[in-house]
Amino acid sequence: MPTITELTLYPIKSCAGIALRSAVLSESGLSTQTGVSVIHDREWMLVDMEGLFLSQRSHPRMALIRPIINGDQLTLLAPDMPALPLALSWTELAAATSLQVQVWDDLVAAFDCGDQVAAWLSHVLDTDCRLARFDPAGRRLASQKWTGNQEVGTLFSDGFPLLLTSTSSLDDLNQKLISQGRETIPMNRFRPNIVLSGLDAFEEDYAGFIDLVSADREIQLQAVKPCTRCTIPAVDQITGESGPDPVDILQTYRANPQLDGGITFGMNLIVSKGVGSQIHVGDQVDLQLAF
Known part of the structure; x- marks a missing residue:
């Protein structure tokens, strides 16, 4: 039976993730608690001085910015930089400046995390930027074209609350990379x-619903859209350097006519049932195919 082997929370969009053994499902994706604070997936986002989001597409060194849970704090680490604690309490941000930031076509209300954080991040990336935190009073919706007109909230993700991949799909890609004389890549590239x-390779493409097998929980995730791929899988998530892009191999067999030939790997999900429930590495799932 299919099994969850990895859970990863990305507190800051396009920065390093945090591997978890368990996580709570919220409408907007994974979350975890540290002390009295809850940390949500893509709750923070780097923006330029006009409020436009930054990502590894143009700033691959963002992979080197590593948030860690440190007691009841979230701390930022980067090479040759002092550790920087990030304020989690909304009380500490009571006087924070309100911002309007842009992620793709959406304008979103947020709060500025302050000059000290901005200076630290700007030094790491060698470009002027600031850190924005999603305004909890606001709401950003995933594309209703793909959610079947359901109103589903997300934070600063590219578009949907959750992204699912499978080990068999990565194995399939890596076999093709090896056959071309290239190095294999880890899952964190995606x-x-x-x-x-x-699962069988790319069986997740055909998922309709994913039920977690448990006697005491009713949890159901719905697959809503294949994930189209940009250049980020070319970025080594350890070194922050761009290298050969595996998408050139994927494009030979992963072009999706539903997405105008977009190259896909993985499935975007929403939470149909079980908001507030915990999921764990090792949980077994039942994949309901969409046909």
Whole structure:
């Protein structure tokens, strides 16, 4: 039976993730608690001085910015930089400046995390930027074209609350890379929230619903859209350097006519049932195919 083998939370969009053994499902994706604070997936986002989001597409060194849970704090680490604690309490941000930031076509209300954080991040990336935190009073919706007109909230993700991939799909890609004389790549290049083992290669493409097998929980995730791929899988998530892009191999067999030939790897999900429930590495799932 398919099994969850990895859970990863990305507190800051396009920065390093945090591997978890368990996570709570919220409408907007994975979350975890540290002390009295809750940390949500993609709750923070780097923006330029006009409020436009930054990502590894143009700033691959963002992979080197590593948030860690440190007691009841979230701390930022980067090479040759002092550790920087990030304020989690909204009380500490009571006087924070309100911002309007842009992620793709959406304008979103946020709060500025202050000059000290901005200076630290700007030094790491060698470009002027600031850190924005999603305004909890606001709401950003995932594309209703793909959610079947359901109103589903997300934070600063590219578009949907959760991204799922499978180990078999990565194995399939890596076999093709090897056949071309190229090095294999790890799953972190694709930055998923949930990784499943026990599927056939790309079986997740045909998922309708994913039920967690448990006697005491009713949890159901709905697959809504294949994930189209940009250049980020070319970025080594350890070194922050761009290298050969595996998408050139994927494009030979992963062009999706539903997405105008977009190259896909993984599936975007929403939470149909079980908001507030915990999921764990090792949980077994039941994949309901969409046909």
